[in-house]
Amino acid sequence: MTHRELSPGKLVIASHNAGKVREIRALLAPYGIEPVSAGDLGLPEPEETGTTFRDNALLKAHASASASGLPALADDSGLEVAALGGRPGVYTADWAERQPYEGEPGRDWYMAMGKVEGLLAEQGPDADRSACFVCTLALAWPDGHAEVFEGRAEGSLTWPPRGILGFGYDPVFVPIGNSLTYAEISPEEKHATSHRADAFAKLVAGVF
Numbered sequence: 001m002t003h004r005e006l007s008p009g010k011l012v013i014a015s016h017n018a019g020k021v022r023e024i025r026a027l028l029a030p031y032g033i034e035p036v037s038a039g040d041l042g043l044p045e046p047e048e049t050g051t052t053f054r055d056n057a058l059l060k061a062h063a064s065a066s067a068s069g070l071p072a073l074a075d076d077s078g079l080e081v082a083a084l085g086g087r088p089g090v091y092t093a094d095w096a097e098r099q100p101y102e103g104e105p106g107r108d109w110y111m112a113m114g115k116v117e118g119l120l121a122e123q124g125p126d127a128d129r130s131a132c133f134v135c136t137l138a139l140a141w142p143d144g145h146a147e148v149f150e151g152r153a154e155g156s157l158t159w160p161p162r163g164i165l166g167f168g169y170d171p172v173f174v175p176i177g178n179s180l181t182y183a184e185i186s187p188e189e190k191h192a193t194s195h196r197a198d199a200f201a202k203l204v205a206g207v208f
């Protein structure tokens, strides 16, 4: 595949998830690109009607690129649990119900982690606890051109949740070869193994 250059300039991070935006900003920092988030620009959050990470990432990237007139980078990601046949997968965010927190819209991640754990518990103490985080990044230009990169991080699920760093399902995910969860390690350490960093490395190799 031939890739289009992304010359240094402005880039929209097409996400309304503050944890993701923070991580993507950190990953972009060395490249002289000025990121602005979809939220900063007041862009609407598109409905994620796709059935694959790829479809949803493309849908979000195209929506922000055409609304802003700037290249836009979207991230569709999720947790695939082997013993649950890959669920919640593309529906990972949907498993956390929307709740108002101090007047701000948010999602109940503890409830969502508990839902996954409850399904594993039904399979008994010997359930396979292996899981994988998937991240699909889509970079779209205002003229409709787009490129997609996928990253994965293998690990296992622990219970109860541990740590206060990171976001989403980080407190229950222990990456392979580690004993700490993603919510117990620094952002730099998370980026050494994460699905997002893996996808980002492919994007850098192709586009920067």
Ligand SMILES: O=P(O)(O)OP(=O)(O)OP(=O)(O)OC[C@H]1O[C@@H](n2cnc3c(O)ncnc32)[C@H](O)[C@@H]1O
Binding pocket: 014, 015, 016, 017, 020, 045, 048, 060, 075, 076, 077, 078, 079, 092, 093, 133, 166, 167, 168, 169, 170, 182, 194, 196
């Ligand atoms: O669509 P945007 O606006 O980017 O934000 P979102 O939160 O809805 O994001 P997704 O649709 O891609 O849903 C993926 C969910 O998977 C979870 N997730 C993805 N990457 C994660 C990570 O690195 N650590 C913990 N949870 C993660 C997180 O809870 C996300 O809400």
Ligand SMILES: [Mg+2]
Binding pocket: 048, 093
């Ligand atoms: Mg989403």
